[in-house]
Amino acid sequence: xxxxxxxxxxxxxxxxxxxxxxxxxxxxxxxxxxxxxxxxxxxxxxxxxxxxxxxxxxxxxxxxxxxxxxxxxxxxxxxxxxxxxxxxxxxxxxxxxxxxxxxxxxxxxxxxxxxxxxxxxxxxxxxxxxxxxxxxxxxxxxxxxxxxxxxxxxxxxxxxxxxxxxxxxxxxxxxxxxxxxxxxxxxxxxxxxxxxxxxxxxxxxxxxxxxxxxxxxxxxxxxxxxxxxxxxxxxxxxxxxxxxxxxxxxxxxxxxxxxxxxxxxxxxxxx
Amino acid sequence: xxxxxxxxxxxxxxxxxxxxxxxxxxxxxxxxxxxxxxxxxxxxxxxxxxxxxxxxxxxxxxxxxxxxxxxxxxxxxxxxxxxxxxxxxxxxxxxxxxxxxxxxxxxxxxxxxxxxxxxxxxxxxxxxxxxxxxxxxxxxxxxxxxxxxxxxxxxxxxxxxxxxxxxxxxxxxxxxxxxxxxxxxxxxxxxxxxxxxxxxxxxxxxxxxxxxxxxxxxxxxxxxxxxxxxxxxxxx
Numbered sequence: 001x002x003x004x005x006x007x008x009x010x011x012x013x014x015x016x017x018x019x020x021x022x023x024x025x026x027x028x029x030x031x032x033x034x035x036x037x038x039x040x041x042x043x044x045x046x047x048x049x050x051x052x053x054x055x056x057x058x059x060x061x062x063x064x065x066x067x068x069x070x071x072x073x074x075x076x077x078x079x080x081x082x083x084x085x086x087x088x089x090x091x092x093x094x095x096x097x098x099x100x101x102x103x104x105x106x107x108x109x110x111x112x113x114x115x116x117x118x119x120x121x122x123x124x125x126x127x128x129x130x131x132x133x134x135x136x137x138x139x140x141x142x143x144x145x146x147x148x149x150x151x152x153x154x155x156x157x158x159x160x161x162x163x164x165x166x167x168x169x170x171x172x173x174x175x176x177x178x179x180x181x182x183x184x185x186x187x188x189x190x191x192x193x194x195x196x197x198x199x200x201x202x203x204x205x206x207x208x209x210x211x212x213x214x215x216x217x218x219x220x221x222x223x224x225x226x227x228x229x230x231x232x233x234x235x236x237x238x239x240x241x242x243x244x245x246x247x248x249x250x251x252x253x254x255x256x257x258x259x260x261x262x263x264x265x266x267x268x269x270x271x
Numbered sequence: 272x273x274x275x276x277x278x279x280x281x282x283x284x285x286x287x288x289x290x291x292x293x294x295x296x297x298x299x300x301x302x303x304x305x306x307x308x309x310x311x312x313x314x315x316x317x318x319x320x321x322x323x324x325x326x327x328x329x330x331x332x333x334x335x336x337x338x339x340x341x342x343x344x345x346x347x348x349x350x351x352x353x354x355x356x357x358x359x360x361x362x363x364x365x366x367x368x369x370x371x372x373x374x375x376x377x378x379x380x381x382x383x384x385x386x387x388x389x390x391x392x393x394x395x396x397x398x399x400x401x402x403x404x405x406x407x408x409x410x411x412x413x414x415x416x417x418x419x420x421x422x423x424x425x426x427x428x429x430x431x432x433x434x435x436x437x438x439x440x441x442x443x444x445x446x447x448x449x450x451x452x453x454x455x456x457x458x459x460x461x462x463x464x465x466x467x468x469x470x471x472x473x474x475x476x477x478x479x480x481x482x483x484x485x486x487x488x489x490x491x492x493x494x495x496x497x498x499x500x501x502x503x504x505x506x507x
Binding site: 226257267 | 346351
């Protein structure tokens with residue numbers, strides 16, 4: 001057959017992506033909830049200043065994997081993680097590591113916007129305060145403004161910073177949560193279906209934001225929307241039944257994926 | 272391939288496949304009839320070919336519309352997206368094939384007054400046979416989606432090109448023999464070119480099918496034996 005060999009295509013794509021260093025490396029990551037094994041030896045690396053989308057049907061382990069990246073699974077009883085995950089050079093499951101500090105470096109945005117029942121200002125300044133990132137009011141003001149700017153929310157809320165965050169619309173609340181995550185200057189931001197509770201306009205704003213945040217942060221996003229994964233990410237990883245099926249350049253993943261299961265899933269076909 | 276969870280989606284795709292096959296059948300028929308009309312100086316048949324072209328144009332429009340609606344509604348991915356984009360391209364190629372048949376048919380009137388040398392008619396018929404076989408095979412490959420077969424069609428286009436070049440030389444000879452031959456021979460030259468172009472469209476379609484099936488473009492230049500563009504150049 002006379003076609004550009006799969007390997008050649010792979011190589012061309014890899015050349016582009018290979019220049020980008022890994023921010024986080026997951027090696028043989030397995031997760032157990034009690035007796036039940038939820039992830040099977042996943043080897044997945046996250047590239048710096050890249051948006052990596054995790055896709056797959058419900059229960060495939062994509063959120064479980066996401067949560068291993070900032071040890072969110074620690075909060076679940078009888079959850080056990082094996083394998084190794086590093087952030088830069090640091091083993092994040094090292095017993096000596098400070099989990100609070102880890103979560104400042106690897107922030108998280110959840111499916112449902114969950115602002116604190118406090119003012120917009122306090123929602124954003126809370127993280128920097130507990131991490132001791134600022135002292136004077138002027139410093140806090142600056143962090144709050146910058147974070148809200150980065151989250152594309154500043155113009156909408158600058159005149160009502162002391163009103164409760166819960167009074168904002170759903171899309172604004174989600175961007176407030178992103179501002180809150182950004183405020184502690186994390187290196188990586190994890191997003192667990194950040195738009196699933198938002199309308200299309202709010203979704204578009206968050207997607208635009210993800211695109212901009214990529215310049216300064218490394219982003220890992222779990223999404224059920226294939227179109228969203230295709231739009232916002234550069235790399236896509238497909239999970240199925242606790243296994244990593246395929247990880248590829250997003251452009252390739254949605255036009256010509258290697259694995260049949262990816263093919264069936266993204267095209268909405270029966271496996 | 273397995274079916275979609277949303278079954279009407281499969282219906283949408285099947286509609287496109289069915290309409291493409293219909294277009295292919297009609298385009299084939301138009302080309303065959305246009306050449307027959309030319310060789311037999313059959314004006315009525317030529318007229319039929321000309322009027323059939325509107326059916327083909329309409330089919331292409333409908334396929335395009337359906338494809339756009341399907342993309343908007345289903346946001347197709349991977350093989351589905353390639354299938355739909357491929358349909359649009361193939362419909363455009365088939366529509367062009369119809370136009371070429373129609374153009375040949377239009378020339379029947381101009382050529383019919385002159386008596387065609389039997390040998391020349393044979394040559395044209397042979398060229399048309401090859402182009403039609405190419406078209407028929409590519410439509411069969413469309414049904415089977417075999418990338419290997421698509422590639423073999425692509426490699427055979429040079430046969431048509433070679434015959435076209437020899438017809439070109441032959442027509443030149445007739446024109447040099449007697450200037451009164453120039454008008455009919457020029458028309459015949461265009462007819463031959465039309466038929467040769469049909470081979471190119473068949474090759475386009477083969478390449479589109481290859482892409483639909485594999486997601487990769489066939490590599491390498493198309494084989495080209497059409498040297499008519501250099502006939503008469505110094506040293507030729």
